[in-house]
Amino acid sequence: MEIEQFHIVGINYKKTDTSIRGQFALNTQGYANLLIKAQGLGINSLFVLSTCNRTEIYGIVPSVELLTELLCSETQGDINTFKSLAYHKSGRQAIEHYFHVACGLDSQILGDYEIVGQIKQAVKFAKAHNCINAFLERLSNTAFQTSKAIKNQTELSGGTVSVAFAAIQFLRLHLSDISQKKFVLVGTGKIGHNTCKNLIDYLGAKDITLINRSQQKAEVIAKELGLKTRPFEQLKSAADAADIVIVATNAPQPILFKEDLQSAGKKVLIDLSVPRNIDLLVKNRPQTILVNVDDLSKLADATLKTRQGEIPKALTIIDAYLAEFTQWYQMRKNVxxxxxxxxxxxxxxxxxxxxxxxxxxxxxxxxxxxxxxxxxxxxxxxxxxxxxxxxxxxxxxxxxxxxxxxxxxxxxxxxxxxxxxxxxxxxxxxx
Structure with a gap:
């Protein structure tokens, strides 16, 4: 029975900080390798969600242990450390957890609307590698529909509901004349792109330079938003000349260090990456503020109480879609x-x-x-x-x-x- 063999195992922000989560973050190549290994073991339906707040592996397998071994085989962290910090759920509980994650109820920032996009990308990647069967595809599509319904029918996603937007709130609180500051944004993936748009829309930022390993990708966004780009090789000099540096890449280790920043003056560095992409010793530089995703999640938000009040509505919507999925599953058994x-x-x-x-x-x-x-x-x-x-x-x-x-x-x-x-x-x- 697919429901009974549906398992999820992972770690998230609740018991681990960015340094630990970084050890179990999965890059694109590691993800591809994991899927190949899974197929070699006869597993044809699983995917991995690796974000700044969590790393979770979902799959239809005989045991949770198998998922744990697969995940840790492609990450830097020790499997015993992972087991000591991980949670696992099976069957109906695993399905409910999936829905709660997709709808932002389990996010570090309640109502985070970026998480569903990250899940879609994770499932799409697994499907491209023939690792999503009919059960998991239907379950995922139902979770996505649920997330959309909650966003449209409740205020769960009102206010600060993403790390990208929390970064904007942080800058508002700590800087004046933001529109006149010189920004460098490193990484033009989904989070980087969203952060860039927020800088323009909410802070009126004009002097933004985009840097990405693939400069062509950065140039596409720069043309769309009317910004500048510089090649990745000029990261250090660009960061040294900037007032604010925001890093949102999936590099496996730091790409910016204290010795790279030689100029005097106040500097704000925001690291939206997991694992960390800005070395912690940068904090020892005079007049420097360094924050990461865990710091941003603690940002006081006036709309939090409103979003918390929307949780019962969201749970009611989830129950309705869960019932729909259960009915489909029962009929599928009768096929x-x-x-x-x-x-x-x-x-x-x-x-x-x-x-x-x-x-x-x-x-x-x-x-x-x-x-x-x-x-x-x-x-x-x-x-x-x-x-x-x-x-x-x-x-x-x-x-x-x-x-x-x-x-x-x-x-x-x-x-x-x-x-x-x-x-x-x-x-x-x-x-």
Missing amino acids: PIIRAAKQSLLDIHHCSWFQSLQAQQCVNPQQQEDAIKTAIKNLAIKMRSQEQTPGCAYIETLHDYLNNTAIQGHALENGQGHPKMDSEPLSAEPH
């Missing part, structure tokens, strides 16, 4: 029986004596096809309502189909010798 019943009806339909009787009654092929469709539709309705056991519903469908086509009456009239099927019903015992 083999429905297929078997349809095949049995087709076999009867193609039987020579049945065809001769239908010809005598002038029943055309379209009428026969419609009769089969009606029988299968009624079977699906009965199984969905769980009025009968699958075996009973299957046999009753065959019985009703034969009765509705009036085989027994014509068979007797023409001396075929078949039993009169409406005199004694077929056994309702499942086979």
